[in-house]
Amino acid sequence: MLDMDEDREKRKPVDDFAWQEYDRDEFRKMFPALAKELEEGKGIGIDAYRSSVEEGEELAEPRNFAGYNPTVIDFLRRCETDDEALEIINWMESRGEITPEIAKELRITLAKKGVRAFGPKKEWGWYERHGR
Numbered sequence: 656m657l658d659m660d661e662d663r664e665k666r667k668p669v670d671d672f673a674w675q676e677y678d679r680d681e682f683r684k685m686f687p688a689l690a691k692e693l694e695e696g697k698g699i700g701i702d703a704y705r706s707s708v709e710e711g712e713e714l715a716e717p718r719n720f721a722g723y724n725p726t727v728i729d730f731l732r733r734c735e736t737d738d739e740a741l742e743i744i745n746w747m748e749s750r751g752e753i754t755p756e757i758a759k760e761l762r763i764t765l766a767k768k769g770v771r772a773f774g775p776k777k778e779w780g781w782y783e784r785h786g787r
Contacts, residue, residue: 727753727761731770732777740770 683690727747734740741762748758764772 727757728773729777731761731773732775734770735776737765737770740765740773 677685679690727743730743730747731740734743744753744758744761744765747753748755753761
């Protein structure tokens with residue numbers, strides 16, 4: 656019994672991941688672009704991450720919003736209710752601001768997760784508080 660307890664203590668969360676090993680040539684055949692990227696060694700360093708949208712919003716650098724054209728997500732983040740968000744999606748689709756495919760994806764996200772799936776609510780004055 657003691658050996659099982661010791662094994663559990665030695666295990667790390669990463670040990671529970673499903674791993675798949677590939678032969679290099681097999682990997683190159685299956686994923687040529689990814690293999691090339693990995694072999695070149697170029698990459699984008701990640702020096703920070705956010706654990707919540709709110710934290711990321713607070714820590715993000717101030718931005719110059721002069722001439723900024725809001726996206727559908729910006730409009731959805733202003734909504735109080737799912738019904739308001741659906742109205743925005745329908746309106747933007749009818750004006751040709753978003754494609755029917757994007758509108759469908761947004762409606763599915765809205766139905767499954769609600770309006771806050773698009774981020775925290777942007778209150779009045781958000782751009783002034785977050786801009787330079």
